[in-house]
Each structure stands twice: as structure tokens, then as C-alpha cells.
Amino acid sequence: MTGTTAGRARQAARNNVTILAAARDVFLEDKRAPISAVAERADVGISALYRRYAGKDELLRTLCHEGLRTFIEQAERAGAEPDDWAAFETFMVGVVEADVHSLTVHLAGTFTPTEEMRADAVRANELAVALFERVRPQMRAEAVPADITMMLEMCAAVRIPDQARTAQLRRRYLAVLLDGLRAGGPLPEPPPTIPEINWRWSTPT
Template sequence: MIGVMPRQAEAERNDRALLEAAREVLAVDGAHASVASIAARAGVGIGSLYRRYRSKTELFQHLVEIALDQWTEIAERGLAHDDPWDGLVHYVTSAVGIGSLAPLAGMVTITDEMAEKNARSDKAFAALIDKAHEAGVLRADVTAIDVLLLVEQLGKSPLIEQLQRQGREDLLEAARDARRRVIAIALDGLRPSDHPLPGDPPGMDLFSERWA
């Protein structure tokens, strides 16, 4: 039993490292992300990866499931805020930290469990947007899809990615501060305004059809 616990703890550490590495590699390589690069970034052998996941698809499916749980949790926490604006800010900043899984669109077969988790996440997020609209803190012409697309855009930071590739640890904290400023500027753009947004509001099909 004593020998089992360290092995289990090691497996859990490897799992967390693999999932974090997969997110980081996806942010840079997108659909071209390889299992080898994910394993190397996580600091685990390719054999360890395949002992935990039978294929890259299974790894990515698990990654989507975890992200959906996280998005549901941050939406529900946002709804729990007394101030609807604070709740919306909590969601956006937390979701940006989770990162976008858009590069996986069209690459991963949607399982029943993924669909169920997605429905729960969508419901909580829609309630958060409705609460912000009803309180008048979110501009009336901003839709839920607008906010999701904003999160997707803010989830990628070319500056931070470039500095990480260059090994410039001395500049990373300043780059993260700069990213936080950009996020704050973008959030201010969600506040009510007399200037209408251009074009027609995006529909759910624009956001979700790429996963088909």
C-alpha cells in the first residue's frame, strides 16, 4: 500500500503536467500540436503519456472535459457575486487564464459526456450574461457569443509566447502585467456605450459549427 501511494501521486502529477503542457502547445502550435511535443513540454516520457491516454484524441477529449468543468465553475462563481459586473469580470479573467481550446475544433469527436458538460456550462454562462444585461452593466448589443469570442482572443498572448521561446524569464512578469492591462482595457469595452458595435451580432452557429 505504501508503494502504491507514491506511484499514484506521481501519476496525478504527470497527468496535471500533461494537461497543462497540452494547453501550452495548443496555444502555440494549434492543430499541428504533436504528442511528442506535449510529452517533452510536460517533462514525461512518451510511454507515460500513452499509459495514461490511449491516443492524442483521448488526451484532447479529457482536456476539453476538464476545461468545460472549469468554465462551469467560474460561471457559477460569477453568478454568486452580488455585483453583476464583478461577476462578469471574474468570468472573463478566469476564462482567459484557462485558455482557449478552439484549435481542437473539428479534431475531436464529441462524446456524450462532453456534450452534457457543455450544456451545463452554456446554461451557467447564459445566466451570467442575462444577469449583467438586466443590471445594465453590460452594453445591450453585446451577446454571449461576443464575450466568448473575446475570451478566445485574449487567451492568446504572442508576446508572452515569444519571450518564453526565447527563454527571457527576466521579461515575463512585465509581459504578464502588460497582458493584464490589455484585458482590463478590453473589459471596459463591454460597458454600456452610445456607440453601436459594427456588423450583425454573431450567432451560436458561428461559434460552434467548427466543432462539428
């Protein structure tokens, strides 16, 4: 690879990082925003964006797939913890700090998942359930793996204009939720069902 070619490759990689960051911000504000708004926010030409992404559907899919991969990475890293509760807590904190669910929940149903995404989703669920099973003896008897999804969505819903303060508040309420999972009195009402967790992914909107 020549110096010129390598330089272009580095620039393309930088552009992609900028585009994805801009897309995240734009679509968190308005999931119906046009792809041109992403190019404007990223300060790149629309042609540069289209060279990498065929359209909005592909860009949305890429954003959510990146979040799914981050979820898997956090679960795999946490799984190496020898202490069961520390492993589960490390996983939950890592996912919340990576802000995975803000985007995936917001954009659910707005694009068509690929088979690769579906396979990664299965893998992500397997890892999360495995971490849950490790700490099940320390949890309330009524707790189920689906509670993990709801807890992560609750934390993602905490958002104020100050990003640093948002992160602090999410950690605060995650601590409250984790403490609530530990063995104690019975939980009220039935736990969430899988259809209740997955309903938003059924039809693109």
C-alpha cells in the same frame, strides 16, 4: 492502501499533471504534433503516456475538457458575487486568467467530443448566459451572449513570448472590452450568430 501503492499513485498523479502541462505547450505550438512530442516534452516514457491515454484524440479531448471544467468553475464562483456587474467581471477575468480559450479555440475540431463534454458545454453556456442576463440592463442594447465568446477569444489571441507580460496585456484589453459593453452608443454591424461561434467544432481536422 500500502505505502508502496500509495507512492505509486502519487507518482502517477504527478506524471499526469506533467503530461497534461506538456501536451498543452506542445499542441499550442502545433496542434498536428505527434503524441511522442508530448512524452519528450514531459520527460516521460511513451509507454507511461499510453498507459493513461489511448492516443492523441483522447489526450486532446482531456485537455479541452479540463478547460471546459475550469470555465464552469469560474462561472459558478462568480455567480456567488452579490453585485451583478462584479459577478460578470469576475467571471470574465477568471476565464481569461485561466487561459481557457487559448487551447479550446486552437484545438477545436481536432478531436471527437464525448457526451459528457457536450453536457458540460451546455452547462457552461447556461452559466455564462445567466451571468450575462444579470448585467444586461447595464449593457448596450445590442449586446448578446455570443459577444462573450468573441471577447474571450480576442483576449486569448493576445500572446507574446513573456507569459507574465501576456497576462498583463490580456487584463488590459479585457478591461477595454468590458468597458465597451457598458451602455453607450450603438454597436456597428450585426452581432455574432451561434453558427459563427460554433463552426470550428463541426468537423475534426
